[in-house]
Amino acid sequence: MTKSVLVLDDFLPYRLSFTSNLVSDAIASAYETLFGLSIPEWRLVAVIAENNGITQQMIGARTRMDKVTVSRAAIALTGRGLLKRSVNPADRRSQLLVLSRQGRELYGQIAPKALALEKQIFGALDKKALAAFVATLKRIEAVVGTAHFLPAAE
Amino acid sequence: MTKSVLVLDDFLPYRLSFTSNLVSDAIASAYETLFGLSIPEWRLVAVIAENNGITQQMIGARTRMDKVTVSRAAIALTGRGLLKRSVNPADRRSQLLVLSRQGRELYGQIAPKALALEKQIFGALDKKALAAFVATLKRIEAVVGTAHFLPAAE
DNA sequence: TGAAAATAGTATCAATTGTTACCAGTATGA
DNA sequence: TCATACTGGTAACAATTGATACTATTTTCA
Numbered sequence: 001m002t003k004s005v006l007v008l009d010d011f012l013p014y015r016l017s018f019t020s021n022l023v024s025d026a027i028a029s030a031y032e033t034l035f036g037l038s039i040p041e042w043r044l045v046a047v048i049a050e051n052n053g054i055t056q057q058m059i060g061a062r063t064r065m066d067k068v069t070v071s072r073a074a075i076a077l078t079g080r081g082l083l084k085r086s087v088n089p090a091d092r093r094s095q096l097l098v099l100s101r102q103g104r105e106l107y108g109q110i111a112p113k114a115l116a117l118e119k120q121i122f123g124a125l126d127k128k129a130l131a132a133f134v135a136t137l138k139r140i141e142a143v144v145g146t147a148h149f150l151p152a153a154e
Numbered sequence: 155m156t157k158s159v160l161v162l163d164d165f166l167p168y169r170l171s172f173t174s175n176l177v178s179d180a181i182a183s184a185y186e187t188l189f190g191l192s193i194p195e196w197r198l199v200a201v202i203a204e205n206n207g208i209t210q211q212m213i214g215a216r217t218r219m220d221k222v223t224v225s226r227a228a229i230a231l232t233g234r235g236l237l238k239r240s241v242n243p244a245d246r247r248s249q250l251l252v253l254s255r256q257g258r259e260l261y262g263q264i265a266p267k268a269l270a271l272e273k274q275i276f277g278a279l280d281k282k283a284l285a286a287f288v289a290t291l292k293r294i295e296a297v298v299g300t301a302h303f304l305p306a307a308e
Numbered sequence: 309t310g311a312a313a314a315t316a317g318t319a320t321c322a323a324t325t326g327t328t329a330c331c332a333g334t335a336t337g338a
Numbered sequence: 339t340c341a342t343a344c345t346g347g348t349a350a351c352a353a354t355t356g357a358t359a360c361t362a363t364t365t366t367c368a
Contacts, residue, residue, distance in 0.1 A: 006265040008200045008217075012276050012288070013181050018218065019291045020174030022298045027167050038354095046162045057316055063162075064172065066356065071317060093316040093363045111160040121297055122166050125290060133290045134166070136283055137173045143278055144176045192324095211346055220326065225347060247333045247346045 023121060030117060035110060040065060040073040042110065045082065045099065049107045053096040055088060082106060177275060184271060189264060194219060194227040196264065199236065199253065203261045207250040209242060236260060 008014055024039070031037050037045070047059050056074055060067045074097065077083035082103035085095040099107060122130060162168055178193070185191045191199070201213050210228055214221045228251065231237035236257035239249040253261060276284060 006200060006203075006268055008197065008204065011200075011268065012272055012284075013177050014197070015288065015291055016174045017178050019295050019298075020170050021218070022295055023167050024171050026298050043162065043168070046160060046165075049160075050162065055316075064175070067317070068319095068356070071319095072355095075318085088316095091316080091364070093361095095317080114160055114165065118166055121294065124297055125293060129286065129290055130166075132283065132286050134169065136279060136287045137169055139279060140275065141173050141176060143275055144173075144180050209346075221347070222326070222349095225349095226325095229348085242346095245334070245346080247331095249347085 026121070027117060030113075031110075034113060035106065037110075038073070038076075040069050041077055044070065044073045044077060044097075045103065045107050045110065046114075048083070048097050048099050049104070049111075052098055055094040055096065057094060059097075077103070180275070181271060184267075185264075188267060189260065191264075192227070192230075194223050195231055198224065198227045198231060198251075199257065199261050199264065200268075202237070202251050202253055203258070203265075206252050209248045209250065211248060213251075231257070 028039050031039065031042050035042070043063055043065065044059060047062060048054055051058075056067065056070045059065065060070045063070075065073075074083060074085065078085055081100055084098045084100050084103075086098070088094045088096050125133070182193050185193065185196050189196070197217055197219065198213060201216060202208055205212075210221065210224045213219065214224045217224075219227075228237060228239070232239055235254055238252045238254050238257075240252070242248045242250050279287070
């Protein structure tokens with residue numbers, strides 16, 4: 001029987017968040033200095049590059065970003081001429097997002113840098129460990145995504 | 155040769171942050187509803203329970219929380235009577251933090267809940283996968299902690 | 309149809325978080 | 339020992355983030 005003592009360093013949610021923040025901070029500051037993009041902004045660029053003509057709503061669903069966050073990022077990117085928005089003829093409340101030529105160019109610069117950064121951070125791990133790691137992340141997502149964690153009042 | 159295309163869903167820093175946020179949100183809302191504690195506050199409680207008489211500065215170093223965050227959490231906990239602070243005789247700028255009786259009682263309630271929550275989330279994974287997962291997290295920390303990621307201007 | 313409910317997106321406001329400036333105390337070393 | 343530089347902690351401020359309210363449009367169904 002294992003001792004039921006809580007040690008913060010061994011507490012998995014803490015470990016996970018600690019590591020994740022470490023990585024996010026490193027990446028965020030790299031993007032900020034290299035391209036002047038915040039993380040939400042760079043995520044929009046990436047998602048739109050993959051899915052031309054996507055709507056903000058869909059981006060929010062896909063990335064779990066708040067719709068306000070998405071809206072602000074979209075406005076900022078449009079203001080910088082990286083993004084073009086046109087009314088969605090199928091639903092005039094929403095708009096279709098497309099990268100402008102400049103946006104595509106920027107993306108062309110970002111993508112390899114992002115991959116290089118990823119390699120710098122994760123490249124040291126061997127393929128099997130990495131695959132297992134990703135699989136575990138997905139399993140966690142599945143559990144957390146479906147369950148809820150508030151024990152009925154007691 | 156692998157195709158060098160960036161797919162957001164396959165981009166590890168993104169996956170990691172996505173999953174971590176999912177878990178953090180679930181945990182944060184559980185603590186908030188059960189005990190009225192924010193994540194920083196609950197971390198302080200945990201760290202102080204483990205290290206009686208620790209200083210804020212040390213907590214910051216250990217958890218990578220900003221010293222202002224630590225300060226606020228400490229003030230809030232003290233205000234709620236969960237924490238006692240006494241001047242550090244060895245260095246009168248700093249204070250030694252100790253849980254009050256109520257604080258220890260609360261911790262006594264929190265700790266098992268936290269472990270239960272952890273089990274709910276990670277219990278589905280088998281031990282080996284879990285150990286590998288933690289090992290990978292630590293390797294990532296080591297890499298990110300030491301390297302810096304801003305390619306010299308180019 | 310057309311009135312009521314729902315949705316995409318934005319603006320406004322509130323809360324959280326980080327930055328900077330500061331104060332009290334400590335260490336250094338001329 | 340006293341001037342200078344440094345550190346722990348907090349206060350005041352700025353920026354970021356999230357919650358709420360609102361507008362324009364679409365969907366539903368009586």
